[in-house]
Amino acid sequence: MFWFLLRLIKRDFRWGIDGSLFKNDRNYFHYRAENIPFRFAVSSAKYAIQKSNYGDVSIEIFHDPKHHQNISHLIKSIQKTLAYCENNFGKYPYQTIRFAEISSFTRGFAATAYPATIYINEKQFHLNLTGGEGQDVINELAGHELSHQWWGNAQLKPVYRQGSGVLTETLAQYTQLMLYKNEYGEAKMLEMVEVYREMYESSKAFSGEEALYSADPDNANVIYNKGLVKMYELYLLIGEAKINAALRALLEGHRFPLGPATTRDLLEELRKVSGVEQYGEVERIFKL
Ligand SMILES: [Zn+2]
Structure with missing residues (x-):
C-alpha cells in the first residue's frame, strides 16, 4: 500500500x-x-x-x-x-x-x-x-x-526553546481532557486528573519541578503530566470557554506560516480573557 x-x-x-x-x-x-x-x-x-x-x-x-x-x-x-x-x-x-x-x-x-x-x-x-x-x-x-493538528507540531510551530513543549504537549493534554469530560463527565475527568497528578508526583524527584512557562521541552513529566494537572486548575479558575477563546486567538496570531508562538504569547491571550483579579492566579499556574 x-x-x-x-x-x-x-x-x-x-x-x-x-x-x-x-x-x-x-x-x-x-x-x-x-x-x-x-x-x-x-x-x-x-x-x-x-x-x-x-x-x-x-x-x-x-x-x-x-x-x-x-x-x-x-x-x-x-x-x-x-x-x-x-x-x-x-x-x-x-x-x-x-x-x-x-x-x-x-x-x-x-x-x-x-x-x-x-x-x-x-x-x-x-x-x-x-x-x-x-x-x-x-x-x-x-x-x-x-x-496536535491544531497545536504543535502542525498549525502552531513553536521554536524549540524553554516553554515550547507547553504549546505542543500541554495543549494536546488539555484538549484530551476536555474531550474526555464531554464524553464521560466531570467525575471521570477528575479521575484522569488524579492519574496524571500521581504520575507527576512520583517522577518529579527525577524530572525536577520546573514551571510550565519555562519548562525544558524534553521534560516529559512536566509538559505532559504536570501540564494536564495545571490545565485542570486553569479550567477550574476561568472555565473552558475562556481558555478556548484564548487558544483560538493564539492560533489566529501564530498559525503557520505566521511567526511562532511562545508561552509568553499564551499568557498574554489568557490575560485578555481572564480579567485583572484572576490573572495573578493564571500566572501562578504557569510560573510555579
Ligand atoms: Zn502529543
Whole structure:
C-alpha cells in the first residue's frame, strides 16, 4: 500500500510526482513537496483501509486486517474530536485525516502526530477496551493526537526553546481532557486528573519541578503530566470557554506560516480573557 498512501498524501500537500520506476522487483518513487508545514512521514505495509468522514474531511484508518476491533470506536472518537476542535479552535486545515497502525517493534511511543497523518502503535490500536481498567484509551489517543493538528507540531510551530513543549504537549493534554469530560463527565475527568497528578508526583524527584512557562521541552513529566494537572486548575479558575477563546486567538496570531508562538504569547491571550483579579492566579499556574 506504499504507493497508495503516498498518492493520498499528495492530495493534501500538493506533491509533485517526478516519476516512478519499477526495477529489480521494487517500486521507486520520486516526490517533490511544495507546501508541507515542516515534517512528514511515510509508512509501508499491507494495510486494509476503512473510510468515513466528518463533513468534508475524509477519515481513513490504515490497519492490519486482523486489528479491526476498535475501528468504529476510533472513528467516532475522531469525529467528536474534529467537531470539538473545529467548533472551538478553527477549521481542520487538510482534506484528509489518516490514522495508520505501525508495528510495535517501533519503540518509544504509543502514538505520534504528523500533519494530516497519525501513527498508532499496534499495541494501542487493538487494545481490549472491555478489559476492566475503566479507561478509554482510544478516546484519549484520538483526542490528544488529533488535537496536535491544531497545536504543535502542525498549525502552531513553536521554536524549540524553554516553554515550547507547553504549546505542543500541554495543549494536546488539555484538549484530551476536555474531550474526555464531554464524553464521560466531570467525575471521570477528575479521575484522569488524579492519574496524571500521581504520575507527576512520583517522577518529579527525577524530572525536577520546573514551571510550565519555562519548562525544558524534553521534560516529559512536566509538559505532559504536570501540564494536564495545571490545565485542570486553569479550567477550574476561568472555565473552558475562556481558555478556548484564548487558544483560538493564539492560533489566529501564530498559525503557520505566521511567526511562532511562545508561552509568553499564551499568557498574554489568557490575560485578555481572564480579567485583572484572576490573572495573578493564571500566572501562578504557569510560573510555579
Ligand atoms: Zn502529543
